[in-house]
Amino acid sequence: MIPRVIDEIPILAVVACFARGKTVIKDAAELRVKETDRIKAITMELRRMGAQIEEKRDGIIIEGTGELKGCQCQSYKDHRIAMALIIAGLAAEGKTKIVAPECIEISFPGFEDTLRKVVRD
Incomplete structure (x- = not known):
């Protein structure tokens, strides 16, 4: 199942931050060889926003807390990471700035x- 949704994993990680309980994403090692190491990138940036997130060899474990805090985040010039972080920033408390969002x-x-x-509608 993971190969079909591999590009959606960064945004699913964001959503998992707001879900109750633990979300385990596994069998997703392919994310390490995309435009950037997306497992490492989304883990580092969501952790910076206050997520309880753990990087694994082939995935991520997220304990949903229902909140993120705005901060400056790196896109790593990866369009999927940038889009996921923009959505995270919209849901976060405080201001979020994404470095190099033009990659989107x-x-x-x-x-x-x-x-x-x-957002307007």
């Missing part, structure tokens, strides 16, 4: 405009 244009030109419409 690779896969979702107009992401910012679309997101504004969704």
Whole structure:
């Protein structure tokens, strides 16, 4: 099942931060060889935002706390990491700044405009 949703794992990790209980993502080692090591990147940045998250060899374990704190996050110039962190920032308490968000244009030109419409509506 994981190979079908491999690109969605970063945003699923964000959602798991707000879910009750423990979320275990495994068999996702392929994430280590994408544009960046997405397991390491999303773990480091969500931890920076206050998530209870643990990096594993082939995945991530997240204990949902229902909250994140805004901070400056690195996108690692990876479009999937940047989009996931923008969503995390919207749900976080306080301001979040993403370094190098322009990488999103690779896969979702107009992401910012679309997101504004969704948030507004």
